Each structure stands twice: as structure tokens, then as C-alpha cells.
Amino acid sequence: MSGDGDARQGARRMPAPGEQPGAGGGLTGSAGVARPSPGGAHPDTGPAGGGHAGRFWSSRRVPSALVALVLLAAAGLLLLDVAAVRAHRPAAAWRRGLADELATRHLDDPWMQAGAAAAVLLGIWLIVLAVTPGLRAVLPMRRTAPGVRAGLDRPAAALVLRDRALEVAGVQSVRMTVGRRRAYARAVAHFRELGAVRRDLDTALGDGLRQLGLAHRPALTVYVRRPRKG
Known part of the structure; x- marks a missing residue:
């Protein structure tokens, strides 16, 4: 199953506000030290009225x-x-x-x-x-229709981004972690220069985060290193 299909399975339909709810880029040097890029810290605004979706509340x-x-x-x-x-x-x-x-x-x-x-x-x-709201594993998505709220599970978002990262040339493996405020990519590159791999990962994952349609796009931090010898 593709990463986009997994993301659709991870997305949830949530009730409207009147109902009872259920709730970037990074730079790295050759040593693998990440430095947050200013381009990834701004949330998506989306359509009119679509960028202000709050967290979902757990029914406890x-x-x-x-x-x-x-x-x-x-x-x-x-x-x-x-x-x-x-x-x-x-x-x-x-x-x-x-x-x-x-x-x-x-x-x-x-x-x-x-x-x-x-x-x-x-x-x-x-x-x-x-x-407290709870439901920390659900990321609110932008509203594109009145009266409808949607959320994306964090593991599903991480799976989609991981599949995107693996498509970058030179990436041997990658581990994605998506939080409410920041997404981390820890990649292992077995060929190509680390700077080039990092730039491609920054572009691919930045586009992937935008296409997820989240109400508040997490900032992205990318780590790239060589495989361990032995």
C-alpha cells in the first residue's frame, strides 16, 4: 500500500464545533548536526477560515x-x-x-x-x-468545508513522509517522527554528498508537509549521516 493510502486511512472525520468532538526545513553539516531552517516554522493558512482549527478533545x-x-x-x-x-x-x-x-x-x-x-x-x-484536550496523536487538518473537521494520525503522517524521503537519491534509510510542533527526519545516506542529500530531503519533506493539509504545519528538522562502519 502506498504512503498516500496509509495517510487516508489515518485521517479521521471529526464533528463540527457545535458537536461533541472525539481533540521548515532543516540544515545539517557533514557531521549530521541539524540547524532549523527559517522556512519551516510558519503554519499553513490554507483557504479562508481553514487555518484556525484547534486540537480535538478526547471524550475521556x-x-x-x-x-x-x-x-x-x-x-x-x-x-x-x-x-x-x-x-x-x-x-x-x-x-x-x-x-x-x-x-x-x-x-x-x-x-x-x-x-x-x-x-x-x-x-x-x-x-x-x-x-486538557487529549488526543495528542491526532493532528488537526485545514477546514475546506463548513461544519466538517478532519484529523490525521501522527504515525500515518510520519509514514507518508518516510516514503517521500526514501525516494531521494542516496538515502539508505530514514526514521521520521512527527509531533504537534516539529517533525524530525533522521536519514542515513550511503552515497552522494551529505549536503546534496540534505537539500533534496529538505525540499521533498517540505513539499510533503504542505501537501498533508495540516492546519498548523510542523517545523522540519533534518539529520543526515553516513552508515556506521562495522
């Missing part, structure tokens, strides 16, 4: 389900015990023990402090999940 189904199950279980146990007390039955041993512990233990008790710390950490974790 697993944390939400876990919190809901814990709260449901706790509320069910408490309601069952309250109903038993109202029916003139003794309270459950766990509730009597919990009430005694809360009434007799001081705030400087290690168990009380450990429980409070655990509650604080759990609360901070839930707040972070609530206010």
Missing part, C-alpha cells in the same frame, strides 16, 4: 466510566445501609467502624494525611483530564 470515556462506577457503588452501599437503619436494623459494621475512625483519629495521624493526599492527587488528576 475510561476515566469517566471509572469515576461513575466508584460513585455508583459508594452511593448504593450508603443508600442500602440507610434503608436498613430506617427499617430498624443495625447499621453496617463498615459504617460504624468508619464513623469511629473519623471521630477518634486526629488530623496529624499518618493515615489521615495519606488519605487526604490521595484525595488531592485524585482531584488534580481529574481536573487535568477535564481541562
